[in-house]
Every structure is written in structure tokens, then in C-alpha cells.
Amino acid sequence: NAGVTQTPKFRILKIGQSMTLQCTQDMNHNYMYWYRQDPGMGLKLIYYSVGAGITDKGEVPNGYNVSRSTTEDFPLRLELAAPSQTSVYFCASRRTGTGNPNEQYFGPGTRLTVT
Amino acid sequence: AQSVTQPDIHITVSEGASLELRCNYSYGATPYLFWYVQSPGQGLQLLLKYFSGDTLVQGIKGFEAEFKRSQSSFNLRKPSVHWSDAAEYFCAVGPPNQAGTALIFGKGTTLSVSS
Numbered sequence: 001n002a003g004v005t006q007t008p009k010f011r012i013l014k015i016g017q018s019m020t021l022q023c024t025q026d027m028n029h030n031y032m033y034w035y036r037q038d039p040g041m042g043l044k045l046i047y048y049s050v051g052a053g054i055t056d057k058g059e060v061p062n063g064y065n066v067s068r069s070t071t072e073d074f075p076l077r078l079e080l081a082a083p084s085q086t087s088v089y090f091c092a093s094r095r096t097g098t099g100n101p102n103e104q105y106f107g108p109g110t111r112l113t114v115t
Numbered sequence: 116a117q118s119v120t121q122p123d124i125h126i127t128v129s130e131g132a133s134l135e136l137r138c139n140y141s142y143g144a145t146p147y148l149f150w151y152v153q154s155p156g157q158g159l160q161l162l163l164k165y166f167s168g169d170t171l172v173q174g175i176k177g178f179e180a181e182f183k184r185s186q187s188s189f190n191l192r193k194p195s196v197h198w199s200d201a202a203e204y205f206c207a208v209g210p211p212n213q214a215g216t217a218l219i220f221g222k223g224t225t226l227s228v229s230s
Contacts (some may be wrong), residue, residue: 033217040124042205042220043159058217090158092217103149104218106159 004107006091012113013081021076021110023091031094032074036087081114117142121221128196129229136191136224138206146208148189153203201228
């Protein structure tokens with residue numbers, strides 16, 4: 001299993017541009033998450049999904065959109081990039097069921113700079 | 116409000132010395148508790164987790180953590196630090212059920228190892 005994969009690893013955007021951060025997991029996990037990590041601030045939840053077709057906002061959803069058309073994929077969309085969205089973005093997943101209370105598996109991250 | 120506090124932003128330890136990283140949480144009930152490590156430029160790797168039972172849990176790379184309910188703490192320890200342990204460490208809590216909500220992270224502690 002590749003686990004959780006994210007593309008691209010690095011990206012530089014100009015203000016106002018748009019892009020999609022890709023996230024794929026091959027563990028058949030129902031739950032998927034997008035976090036952003038800013039220096040000294042830990043990780044903050046942007047959006048999450050409990051299954052295909054179901055998404056919900058996290059703590060910092062403004063400026064982002066998500067979709068979940070399949071179990072495997074959970075892309076994050078930035079429509080009008082702003083400097084405040086400069087961050088490292090992590091995708092994570094976990095499965096449901098007993099014996100696995102909330103252990104999340106993380107992708108390697110996407111480092112985004114908006115100038 | 117639910118929160119995780121890591122009081123130490125940066126710690127420097129000599130190689131071979133012991134290490135303790137502090138973590139305190141505020142939660143309505145006893146949550147599930149995690150420690151993650153992030154090496155420079157990498158994603159998050161799970162070090163260990165506590166769900167229930169024995170309050171001293173063992174993890175990978177020689178780390179252990181002790182859950183103290185009375186102090187709402189989950190401190191990470193290692194008896195002898197190696198230079199490769201230099202990284203950022205995050206304490207996280209999750210709800211004690213199977214809900215889809217995400218983990219709450221502390222702001223992290225950066226560990227430097229001196230020779």
C-alpha cells in the first residue's frame with residue numbers, strides 16, 4: 001500500500017490564481033481530512049469527509065472547497081489564492097470500525113506559497 | 116473548549132541525555148491521546164497512542180508516554196536521545212468515540228539535539 005499520497009509536493013501561486021491539491025489513499029478509509037500547518041500553530045482542520053459524497057467544514061474552511069466523489073480521492077480546491085493561504089497542507093485518512101479509534105494516517109504534505 | 120497545550124516551544128537536549136516533552140489537554144471526557152513526530156520536510160508519523168488500560172504506553176523509536184488523568188497530561192519520554200530524534204513533536208487528542216471529527220493538535224515542540 002502506498003498509504004496517503006499528495007500532489008504536488010511544492011507549488012508557487014500568484015495572488016488570485018486557483019489550484020487543486022490532490023489527495024489519494026489506497027487503504028479504503030472512509031474518513032479523510034485536510035489540515036493546514038502554519039509555523040508555531042500546529043495543524044488546523046480545513047475540511048473533512050466521512051465518506052463519498054459527504055463533506056463538512058472544519059475550523060478554517062474559508063477560501064477552500066472540497067469534493068469527495070470516490071472513497072479514494074479527496075481534492076482540496078483554492079479558488080482565489082491569497083497570501084494568507086501560504087502554508088503546508090496535509091491530507092489524512094482513517095478507517096471506521098472498532099479497534100481503530102481515530103488513528104489518522106498522514107500524507108507527506110504540499111508546501112504552497114502564494115505571492 | 117477543547118485544547119492541547121505543549122508548553123515548550125523549543126527544547127535542546129544533549130545526545131544521550133533523557134528527554135521529556137510535556138502535553139496537557141482540556142477535554143470534556145478522557146480523549147484518545149496521540150504523539151506524532153515530524154522530521155524536517157516530512158509528514159507526520161505516529162509515535163504512540165493511548166486509548167485505555169495501562170497508562171504507560173510504549174511507542175516506536177524507544178519513546179514512551181504516560182497518561183495522568185489527574186493532571187490531564189500525556190508527557191512523552193525517551194531515556195537516551197539520539198541525534199536522529201531532532202524533529203518537531205505534536206501531541207494530539209481525539210474524541211472517545213467513532214465520530215468523524217478530527218484530531219486537535221498542540222502547537223508542537225521542536226527538539227534539537229546537541230553533540
